[in-house]
Amino acid sequence: MRVASRYPRLHVPHLHRAVIRFDQVSKHYPSGQEALSQVSFEVAPGEMVFVTGHSGAGKSTLLKLLAAIEKPSRGRVSLDGQNLARVGPHAVPLLRRKLGMVFQDHRLLMDRSVFANVELPLVIAGMAADERARRVRAALEKVGLLATEGKSPEALSTGEQQRVGIARAIVGKPTVLLADEPTGNLDPHLATEVMGLFAAFQQVGTTILVASHDLALIKRMKKRVVVLDHGRMVDDVPAVEVA
Amino acid sequence: MTTGERKSTTMRSRPRRLATWREQHAWCLAASMQRLAARPLGTALTVLVMGFALALPLAFWLVLGNLEHLAGTVGRTQAINVFMQTQARPEAVAALAGELRQRDDVAAVSIRTPAQGLSELASMQGFAKAVAALDYNPLPYVLVVEPRQHAPAAAVQALIAALRVLPGVDQVQDDGTWRQRLDALVDAGQRVAVVLALLLALAALLVVGNSVRQDIRGCAGEIAVLKLVGASHAFVRRPYLYAGLWYGLASGVVASVLVAIVEMALAGPLGRLAASYGGQLALGGLTWWQLLMAPLLAAFLGWLGARLVSARWLRRMA
Numbered sequence: 001m002r003v004a005s006r007y008p009r010l011h012v013p014h015l016h017r018a019v020i021r022f023d024q025v026s027k028h029y030p031s032g033q034e035a036l037s038q039v040s041f042e043v044a045p046g047e048m049v050f051v052t053g054h055s056g057a058g059k060s061t062l063l064k065l066l067a068a069i070e071k072p073s074r075g076r077v078s079l080d081g082q083n084l085a086r087v088g089p090h091a092v093p094l095l096r097r098k099l100g101m102v103f104q105d106h107r108l109l110m111d112r113s114v115f116a117n118v119e120l121p122l123v124i125a126g127m128a129a130d131e132r133a134r135r136v137r138a139a140l141e142k143v144g145l146l147a148t149e150g151k152s153p154e155a156l157s158t159g160e161q162q163r164v165g166i167a168r169a170i171v172g173k174p175t176v177l178l179a180d181e182p183t184g185n186l187d188p189h190l191a192t193e194v195m196g197l198f199a200a201f202q203q204v205g206t207t208i209l210v211a212s213h214d215l216a217l218i219k220r221m222k223k224r225v226v227v228l229d230h231g232r233m234v235d236d237v238p239a240v241e242v243a
Numbered sequence: 244m245t246t247g248e249r250k251s252t253t254m255r256s257r258p259r260r261l262a263t264w265r266e267q268h269a270w271c272l273a274a275s276m277q278r279l280a281a282r283p284l285g286t287a288l289t290v291l292v293m294g295f296a297l298a299l300p301l302a303f304w305l306v307l308g309n310l311e312h313l314a315g316t317v318g319r320t321q322a323i324n325v326f327m328q329t330q331a332r333p334e335a336v337a338a339l340a341g342e343l344r345q346r347d348d349v350a351a352v353s354i355r356t357p358a359q360g361l362s363e364l365a366s367m368q369g370f371a372k373a374v375a376a377l378d379y380n381p382l383p384y385v386l387v388v389e390p391r392q393h394a395p396a397a398a399v400q401a402l403i404a405a406l407r408v409l410p411g412v413d414q415v416q417d418d419g420t421w422r423q424r425l426d427a428l429v430d431a432g433q434r435v436a437v438v439l440a441l442l443l444a445l446a447a448l449l450v451v452g453n454s455v456r457q458d459i460r461g462c463a464g465e466i467a468v469l470k471l472v473g474a475s476h477a478f479v480r481r482p483y484l485y486a487g488l489w490y491g492l493a494s495g496v497v498a499s500v501l502v503a504i505v506e507m508a509l510a511g512p513l514g515r516l517a518a519s520y521g522g523q524l525a526l527g528g529l530t531w532w533q534l535l536m537a538p539l540l541a542a543f544l545g546w547l548g549a550r551l552v553s554a555r556w557l558r559r560m561a
Contacts, residue, residue: 067471090475097473107468111281121472123270126263168472 018042019207025075035061037231048208053228059211100169104181106161108153115149121172139171159190179210275485289454294497300440325386326414336384350389357382451548459556483553491545495538
């Protein structure tokens with residue numbers, strides 16, 4: 001994989017309206033740690049991009065900025081044309097409803113059923129019960145877990161739990177899907193299966209950003225790759241050049 | 244967009260917002276009940292502690308209500324006795340009674356004849372033989388004058404002074420001092436009841452607040468997930484507000500039941516006490532309205548405690 005950047009860092013000419021845009025973004029924590037430094041890139045609608053790098057490279061911080069969990073110290077992060085620095089605390093929940101988020105540790109509610117877990121974003125959106133049920137079953141069917149809807153997530157395997165997390169992320173039909181090390185706890189076979197799901201969501205127009213350090217998997221997927229190293233973007237490899 | 248179109252959009256969005264609000268509340272309501280049911284022992288302990296705390300002012304309220312009633316009744320039984328001179332004619336006594344009934348500071352006047360007085364005396368233990376030995380009735384007419392209800396002490400004293408100088412009056416007997424003391428006791432009791440109710444309401448707030456705080460701390464993971472999938476602060480807080488409401492409502496019911504049990508336990512002795520006052524004292528319990536209001540008030544206290552605590556803790560967890 002190449003190391004040199006293919007894109008200039010400043011003022012990228014925009015031929016399309018980017019869904020995600022990082023423009024000279026830096027993030028410093030009060031401890032003095034520099035998690036991200038002058039990161040600039042864009043993601044087009046319906047594109048699937050991997051963000052990779054070693055542990056502590058800034059992958060998770062990048063996703064946290066997009067989910068408005070953190071705010072950039074410098075630069076501008078835009079989602080669907082909206083500058084996230086200007087999103088007030090009351091607007092953050094509305095922003096997050098546009099996103100689907102998948103986590104390495106699934107973040108499922110173990111005292112609720114699979115159905116109830118997947119239903120959660122729709123309840124928050126205030127959707128009617130019958131429409132919720134229809135959408136939840138459709139999402140569970142997509143991830144192949146329709147038969148488990150009444151079970152507790154604890155009764156499922158790690159791979160199945162991750163698929164429940166994915167169903168929860170896609171049930172609200174988000175325009176953007178963020179995944180933080182979604183295959184971190186999965187064996188290679190399950191990891192490929194999960195990535196296959198993401199690729200299928202990309203086919204229907206969902207923009208996907210996946211943080212992962214699994215280079216073998218990334219190579220197999222043949223998608224665009226953004227490489228981070230100690231908070232700096234050191235490469236941006238188009239899908240056609242990933243080998 | 245024309246005005247008509249805008250109006251039409253508003254008309255469509257209003258039922259939608261209402262439906263959203265209803266769906267979210269229904270979910271939060273069910274979530275709060277599931278959370279309480281998930282730890283029955285903790286929930287029961289909170290409800291019982293709060294129930295006992297609320298039962299105390301409620302019981303005190305009951306006692307005070309009866310004491311107030313007792314004071315009123317005793318006030319009537321301790322009416323002013325106006326002893327007429329023995330030679331007073333029945334017509335003159337009746338005329339005087341009529342005059343007194345016209346006064347604004349007098350509630351009622353009754354006449355006790357010498358014959359009635361002698362009969363009452365004869366019915367008392369040890370007096371029967373002495374009464375039988377009398378060859379004439381030495382007792383005078385007595386006017387029993389009841390001052391106006393809740394008349395101030397100064398007004399009652401003024402009435403007594405006026406009664407003493409009436410023609411044909413021999414003597415005026417009044418137990419006003421005792422009645423004043425009873426009134427003062429009831430007043431003090433009312434103050435104590437208010438202070439006690441405020442203190443125990445504060446205790447109930449703290450009990451609910453502590454329980455909700457523990458609930459929130461125990462659900463930190465769930466709260467984080469809810470926020471990540473787009474839940475607003477109000478949505479996250481709502482199940483805890485409902486939990487506070489349930490804690491309060493259930494403890495209010497417990498308090499009402501406890502007071503009803505106390506009432507039933509005291510019904511016998513109080514009935515005998517009432518009988519000793521010749522059936523004039525009607526000692527009663529809390530009304531249905533009061534028993535209904537107690538859980539509603541407790542529910543409000545529970546909601547308030549939950550609101551205060553959840554606002555603080557959820558802000559801290561943000």
